Amino acid sequence: MSLNILVVGAGVAGPALAVFLQSANPKHNITIVERYPLLRVAGQQIDLKSQGIPILKKMGLLETVKALCVAEKGADVVDTNGKLVAHFGINKAAEGGQRGLTSEYEIMRGDLVDVLYQRSLKQREEINKELGTEGTGSLTYEFGKTVTSLDNSDEGVDVNFSDGQKKRYDLVVGADGQGSRTRKMAFGQDGNDEAFNSIGVHTAYYSIPRVEGEGEMAQLFFSTGSRFVMTRNSDRPMTQVYLFIMKDSERFRTVHRETIEKQKEVWRESFKGAGWQTDRLLAGLSSCQDWYAHEIAQIKMKSWYTGRVVLLGDAGYSPSPFTGMGTTASLVGAYILAGELARNGKNVGAALENYNQIPRPPIDECQRMPSSVGKFFPTSKVGVWILNKSAWALAGLRLDERIARWFPAPKQETGWKIPEYPELNLEKA
Numbered sequence: 001m002s003l004n005i006l007v008v009g010a011g012v013a014g015p016a017l018a019v020f021l022q023s024a025n026p027k028h029n030i031t032i033v034e035r036y037p038l039l040r041v042a043g044q045q046i047d048l049k050s051q052g053i054p055i056l057k058k059m060g061l062l063e064t065v066k067a068l069c070v071a072e073k074g075a076d077v078v079d080t081n082g083k084l085v086a087h088f089g090i091n092k093a094a095e096g097g098q099r100g101l102t103s104e105y106e107i108m109r110g111d112l113v114d115v116l117y118q119r120s121l122k123q124r125e126e127i128n129k130e131l132g133t134e135g136t137g138s139l140t141y142e143f144g145k146t147v148t149s150l151d152n153s154d155e156g157v158d159v160n161f162s163d164g165q166k167k168r169y170d171l172v173v174g175a176d177g178q179g180s181r182t183r184k185m186a187f188g189q190d191g192n193d194e195a196f197n198s199i200g201v202h203t204a205y206y207s208i209p210r211v212e213g214e215g216e217m218a219q220l221f222f223s224t225g226s227r228f229v230m231t232r233n234s235d236r237p238m239t240q241v242y243l244f245i246m247k248d249s250e251r252f253r254t255v256h257r258e259t260i261e262k263q264k265e266v267w268r269e270s271f272k273g274a275g276w277q278t279d280r281l282l283a284g285l286s287s288c289q290d291w292y293a294h295e296i297a298q299i300k301m302k303s304w305y306t307g308r309v310v311l312l313g314d315a316g317y318s319p320s321p322f323t324g325m326g327t328t329a330s331l332v333g334a335y336i337l338a339g340e341l342a343r344n345g346k347n348v349g350a351a352l353e354n355y356n357q358i359p360r361p362p363i364d365e366c367q368r369m370p371s372s373v374g375k376f377f378p379t380s381k382v383g384v385w386i387l388n389k390s391a392w393a394l395a396g397l398r399l400d401e402r403i404a405r406w407f408p409a410p411k412q413e414t415g416w417k418i419p420e421y422p423e424l425n426l427e428k429a
């Protein structure tokens with residue numbers, strides 16, 4: 001049974017889903033609309049862990065991704081004078097658990113988005129070669145386009161697009177990230193507000209030219225005033241800057257709806273004189289091309305679908321960047337959604353209900369985090385490690401407490417194994 005499917009958002013989840021859908025049924029008609037005018041390859045380092053690894057392997061992409069991994073060796077915590085106060089080593093993905101900041105498979109977000117996008121195009125080419133384009137399905141990306149409204153029912157979805165086009169689909173997949181407008185349209189403002197769980201932290205990411213001394217180690221600086229600054233470089237010509245602030249939430253929430261220039265102004269003002277190299281990092285802010293700032297939140301929903309609209313990835317279950325599990329969760333979701341659609345044929349409702357249930361354990365696990373990052377977590381492995389290894393260096397700094405606030409207690413993995421879907425025909429990949 002081939003379906004007419006609309007995917008909103010060409011981030012990580014959208015193109016990954018397209019790869020699985022095409023592989024399961026080359027006759028599906030898949031359209032991906034992306035609001036951004038081109039493939040949006042911004043973003044910093046993202047982690048691939050747990051079930052994300054076997055899924056990439058099934059796609060035949062693990063080696064490609066490994067080759068693109070960044071060469072970060074760990075993280076150093078520095079004080080305002082740049083003096084080393086603590087060091088974390090690399091964390092082996094295969095052993096599970098999150099012991100350090102750096103996980104074994106760490107890749108720039110843009111590289112992963114591009115790998116998945118290219119794979120979907122290559123697969124489309126192979127399908128067209130094999131079946132011919134006449135009478136078969138298709139995969140179409142449309143950039144600079146979004147959905148403006150939708151009319152949803154158990155039979156299908158009528159969609160209005162920003163370019164004035166109208167179309168009907170068997171299924172609409174909202175893969176449009178944490179701030180998903182598909183979520184708002186399908187579940188209403190109340191459903192959206194209920195799903196959105198702020199962590200009370202705002203963050204900004206951008207890149208500046210690297211200077212000497214920035215290399216394999218991430219550098220973390222805990223400033224006063226609930227501010228935290230991090231730089232990461234690995235082996236890249238540009239240094240990634242991360243700013244985090246855990247106060248003035250309302251002010252940042254408001255400014256994040258305004259222009260990038262306005263956002264930069266408020267962030268610059270809030271971090272001025274924060275210590276360490278902050279002023280140099282702020283100087284690079286005006287000319288950066290990849291500014292991205294948002295409120296850190298988790299998305300939690302009892303149901304990830306309504307009628308024939310289903311949410312995928314951050315749109316439905318963002319675990320927040322604090323967990324480092326967003327990419328893994330979106331790959332698990334894409335795999336299971338495609339697998340269930342393949343298994344249930346024309347019974348799309350049954351496929352959606354299974355998708356709503358089967359990946360709950362790993363996704364709950366991805367989201368596991370203490371209820372408030374603002375609390376002190378004495379059980380945090382990182383906190384314990386700091387206390388044990390360098391209590392002397394931290395005397396009076398209460399750095400253990402500050403670290404624990406940003407890097408919550410690591411979770412116990414349940415060892416949930418991905419189900420097998422022979423229907424996805426992945427062995428040929």
Ligand SMILES: Cc1cc2nc3c(=O)[nH]c(=O)nc-3n(C[C@H](O)[C@H](O)[C@H](O)COP(=O)(O)OP(=O)(O)OC[C@H]3O[C@@H](n4cnc5c(N)ncnc54)[C@H](O)[C@@H]3O)c2cc1C
Pocket residue numbers: 008009010011012013014033034035036040041042043044045046047109145146147175176177178180181182205292312313314315320321324326327330
């Ligand atoms: C620019 C950017 C930078 C990021 N940087 C980091 C990072 O440094 N660290 C980290 O842990 N996570 C980051 N994330 C989040 C991370 O990509 C996700 O947690 C994870 O990979 C799951 O991906 P996703 O595809 O569900 O969502 P996303 O990766 O957020 O992708 C969503 C896509 O949908 C598009 N979109 C949004 N709204 C609409 C709309 N209305 N219509 C059409 N398209 C729309 C977006 O432009 C984007 O391409 C970033 C996300 C983005 C968009």
Ligand SMILES: *[C@@H]1O[C@H](CO)[C@@H](O)[C@H](O)[C@H]1NC(C)=O
Pocket residue numbers: 004029030031138140
């Ligand atoms: C398949 O998608 C393409 C591209 O959006 C569209 O032109 C075509 O009409 C669709 N076919 C069907 C059967 O819906």
Ligand SMILES: *[C@@H]1O[C@H](CO)[C@@H](O)[C@H](O)[C@H]1NC(C)=O
Pocket residue numbers: 149150151158159160
């Ligand atoms: C599409 O927009 C028109 C108005 O331009 C509106 O009447 C119609 O209800 C909309 N359709 C959907 C599916 O939202």
Ligand SMILES: *[C@@H]1O[C@H](CO)[C@@H](O)[C@H](O)[C@H]1NC(C)=O
Pocket residue numbers: 384385388389
């Ligand atoms: C502290 O470090 C010592 C020496 O490395 C180690 O034996 C001990 O188990 C550690 N304690 C904790 C609580 O991590």
